[in-house]
Amino acid sequence: MSHFDAVADDFDRFRALPAGVPAAIRDAMWEALGLARGGRVLDLGAGTGRVGAAFVAAGDAYIAVDPSAGMLARFAEKAATQGGSAPSPALVQADGRALPFPGSAFDAVLLVQVLSGAPGWRSLLTEARRVLRPDGGLVLGKAIGPPEGVDARMRAQVSVILAELGADARPRGAQREEARAWLAPLARRMTEVTAARWQAARTPRDFLTRHATGARFAALPRPIQDEALRRLADWAVTTFGALDAPLIEPHAFVLDVCVF
């Protein structure tokens, strides 16, 4: 059972991307790879299809892989409610560290916000490379807010609080820089592309609500979760003045595109 099963129903509610961003990610990916749209793309850690649905709608040869049955069930439900002539996504429940595909099966492998929470992230990247055809592209995607923004400061503070409470708050996977450093010596070409930019209103309360539905946090013992959120709310009131005061911040969706 994956930690993500327990939070699958809340994932889209708290982590939706603005309209048009998933389609912009798809466009930017094919453009950066210099490959014809419609090619074979593996969405590794596809989750609820927050990004992948745009590839399905556009008619790409798209396959989603995820170990979480709950996340994939949400993906399937959303596709079914669209009904009509919309194509159905190909969904495969599997661990990305042992992919059920032969070598060179895909033109592109997409990993969006997967590596930071994935133990064994090097095996995930090794498998992603194995299933890519020569000259195919591995694409790491991530939404980025300002380093001094509400989310970044709240995230740093919750790590401090969890350490104070004796909870294991170490990241399970790789941060973006670590993954890029691992890939750089293997890649023939590595480029960074900004697929979309938008302004977002952020409040400390939004962060508190969303963080409570994060897979890793939701797996902590309940008393630790409650105490961490209480301390974080107190800190946020002192730091930002109020829980509901919105700050308008620039956000962007960036892609690290690696060709091997």
Ligand SMILES: C[S@@+](CC[C@H](N)C(=O)[O-])C[C@H]1O[C@@H](n2cnc3c(N)ncnc32)[C@H](O)[C@@H]1O
């Ligand atoms: C934060 S979600 C992101 C989902 C989707 N890529 C998106 O951006 O909406 C992370 C996803 O990675 C998946 N994941 C975690 N470990 C994985 C692994 N070893 N292989 C494949 N997927 C994995 C989780 O099940 C979860 O659905």
